Amino acid sequence: MRYSESFIYTLKEDQKEAAIVSHNLLLRGGFISKLASGIYNYLPLGLRVIKKVSEIVRQEMNAAGALEILMAAVQPAELWMESGRWNDYGKELLRIKDRGDRDFVFGPTHEEVVTDIVRKFAKSYKNLPVNLYQIQTKFRDELRPRFGLMRGREFIMKDAYSFDADEDGMDISYLKMRDAYFNIFRRCGLAFRSVEADTGSIGGKDSEEFMVLSSTGEDEIVVCDSCEYSANTERAESITQDEPGTEKELKKVETPNKQTIKDVCEFLDKDEQFSAKALVYKNEEGKIFCFFVEGDDELNEIKAARATGSIELTMLTDEELEKTGLLKGYIGPIDFPNKDIEIVCDNRLKNRNTLVVGANEEGYHFVNAKFGRDFEHKTADIRNVKENEICPRCKNGRLKKIRGIEVGHIFKLGLKYSKAMKAEFLDKNGKTQPFYMGCYGIGIGRTAQAAIEQNNDEKGIIWPISIAPFEIEIVPLDSKDIGLVNFCDRMYDYFENTLGIEVLYDDRAERAGIKLNDMDLIGIPIRIVIGKKSFADNKVEISLRRNRNDKTLVDRDVAIEYAVELREKLYKELEKIREV
RNA sequence: CGGGGUGUAGCGCAGUUUGGUUAGCGCACCUGCCUUGGGAGCAGGGGGUCGGUGGUUCAAAUCCACUCACCCCGACCA
Structure with a gap:
């Protein structure tokens, strides 16, 4: 993409409405613009990131055997009455009426619709298991939208729903999704943890939340400093130590x-x-x-x-x-x-x-x-775990509290919806059985924004390469030097048309400072700068966004090769889970 | 929904306390000159229902009432 033909408008000043850095940078970098409270437009740069994240999600879901569909966003109220959520869901559910005064909702989630689809078609145990997913815009009329895409009312979510013949099958489907989620967040370059979660009002059995670690996260999670135990505060436990000393008279x-x-x-x-x-x-x-x-x-x-x-x-x-x-x-x-x-x-x-x-x-x-x-009296665990208490799993480590951003959640729903909505199939013995269900969500925009929250500096965003709007940028610093500009044009053409690598080519006749600052703000991982002096020496300068102090001057004939190698290297790094 | 706060140009703000002519500044935008390795400089220019409605007044961005929107802090969620 040539910058001069793009639709990128950066802002120099911090945005008043943004309370956290990632929101500010999304606005300043020209990724999103606000339309109303909790409702945002995705501008070209923002949409590119959304598409990158979506594509990673799509690949991993497909690899895990899930099938992509696209369900209706507007849903008839009858389905919600069937599941009982027409009454239970409350004000967060956006209810609308059509011209005939019939009730509809703008879907905040799709358990009802997907259950309706599966009960219509999957009549036999032979059709199972099945896992259907979609990536789609949802609407939840949040009490308090905030932090941009972090908690929007309208937001893009990947939601998947598994249907199995029995509990064991459900457990397997759940684990497949769990593995897929680890792959997804790892590939997005995030430092994250999965934590035991409360199943809340959706009901059901096991549940895990995927938390991107960040001090600005809205959720508090408890982790052990020596083993893998992690849980959210609604779930976390610790070992109780006996009171020293003997009993005394009341x-x-x-x-x-x-x-x-x-x-x-x-x-x-x-x-x-x-x-x-x-x-x-x-x-x-x-x-x-x-x-x-x-x-x-x-x-x-x-x-x-x-x-x-x-x-x-x-x-x-x-x-x-x-x-x-x-x-x-x-x-x-x-x-x-x-x-x-x-x-x-x-x-x-x-x-x-x-x-x-x-x-x-x-x-x-x-x-x-x-x-x-x-x-x-009756007893139960009803307290919040405190820092430095003993881990219930390894019985040795100390518990710590950290904050996280919930980017994904997986649930075993069990029979809740299939029973309420009479979603049934015939088993081997010809007997009617309800489906065992699971549901699995990922906030696409939230994931993208969480990546910014974790990867930024005073200059701007530092995108993980896998979800960056562009992988490489070309910045000529002198737009009057014909030879230099021609060289950049050819390089750009080669990246785009021969290699198929997405680059942002800043062909604007702006001063160096403007171009370099804009690029730092937007956060593209690899930068190729072509200055007049070094170009005269047949050199160009290549650096990574995350470490601008480490600039390499390479011969201009091998610039492309060098940049491509760097690109490979950055992708390789994403194969490991980032240490927390 | 409870508590706090803000609405003045695309963005960031001053002006409101104490009402008074053509409502101002920085950035951004347009034109010209100049400049080209870190948001330069000079000159000229365009852009405003001062959130809205009603009221007080000779006169309202400024005072009063109502209202809408947005932001921040709390309980819910991807």
């Missing part, structure tokens, strides 16, 4: 005006870890729960919801709490005063011998309380 003590854990523990000269604090929540049905966790722990609401079979938990307001008869600051698990409230204690409390707990009486706490002796 005692009620006066704690006047000490309501917070901090105050009480200070007053009683007790480590907060050896106290239990109460958190009172209600779920979507209005049912009230009281959770006890250690004083210095945080309740994880998702874990808590799972433990109580709730969809959503919200903390009680002070007024609501008062109505339950519980005394704020003095709530404790011993002689709990309200029988209608379900109590869940965190697992860790079982290993504590001398807990400080509220006495359910104004101005009093118990000390030396012990689970199983002084009180007993």
Whole structure:
């Protein structure tokens, strides 16, 4: 592509709407432009990147045996009523009506449609397994779109859906996708991890998220510093260590005006870890729960919801709490005063011998309380793991918290949709069976932007070669030197037409500084600069975007060869998984 | 949806507190000269419903009311 014939408009100044570097660089580099909140246009450069990422995804999906289709973006409401999600999905679902006042949705995901397709055609176990995927624009009316393509309302997603005859088959399909995902993100040049994830509202069994590691990521993940264990915070566990020391006799003590854990523990000269604090929540049905966790722990609401079979938990307001008869600051698990409230204690409390707990009486706490002796309630893992706790897998390493950007998610759905939508086939014995399903998503735009978030410097983007809009750039610094320009023209022609390598040829009559800065901003991996002086010596300069200090002057006759070698080298590097 | 904030040229901003003639600056854009290894310089030029609606006033970017859009912080997701 000749720059002069392209549609690339770069901006010199940081963009006000961009809160993170990758969003700013996408805007400044002329990759995308905003149309409305969370809705973006892909300009030529941006579209090139999207196509590169899509193509990698497509190749790996095909290699894993998935079949590409393209489903309708606009879907009839009936399908969503069948699955039950017409009611469950909430405001994120963009609902529209046609001229006949019939309800439709703009698809945020395609479980319903794909299930409808497969149940129509795959009637026999002989048709299985099957995995259908598409790369398509989705719409989710997010509460808060942000960070450009990172969390758009309209976004491009690859979504795949597997259908198997039984659970074992589903497990195999899932693992195939898992392998494909590793290949995809590796080939995109990303440093990433797969983490155990909560299955959330979609329901189902196993689930893993693919996280690109980045301090600006919106998700917190827990990793072990010595083994491969990694999980998101809704899933992460750690090993509980027993409280040292022996049990003591339960005692009620006066704690006047000490309501917070901090105050009480200070007053009683007790480590907060050896106290239990109460958190009172209600779920979507209005049912009230009281959770006890250690004083210095945080309740994880998702874990808590799972433990109580709730969809959503919200903390009680002070007024609501008062109505339950519980005394704020003095709530404790011993002689709990309200029988209608379900109590869940965190697992860790079982290993504590001398807990400080509220006495359910104004101005009093118990000390030396012990689970199983002084009180007993349902227990579950409902807390957030803390940094430096012991890994549950290798039982040796320490857990660390890092941040990540979720670029992919794989799920075992099981029978959820096939049962709801009566998607069935006949097995070997002629018996009707529901499909075992899996679903597998990748955010295409998010993946591209995550790559920028991980690969940039003060000058701009440093694209991994596999997803760069162009692989090589040619920058003549003097547009008046006919010999030099002719040479660049021929080189450009050779790359494009003989080698089939995509280059961006900056044939503009701009000054050197403008061209070089624009190129650094856009982030093309390999640069060939042809300056007047070196050209007169039959040399051109070749450098990599990621290391501009390392410039090589090569004889102009071997410039193309040298650039092609560099290109091969960069692709080779992507064969290894980047160390985290 | 709750909390905070911003809307003035394509982008980044000043002006609003204390109302007062033709609404300004930098970048970008157009013309000419000059310059060509890191966003140069000079001269000339085009581009604005001051987010919208209504009100107060002799007079509104500026004051008041309503409204819309967008951004940031929290709970959900690719």
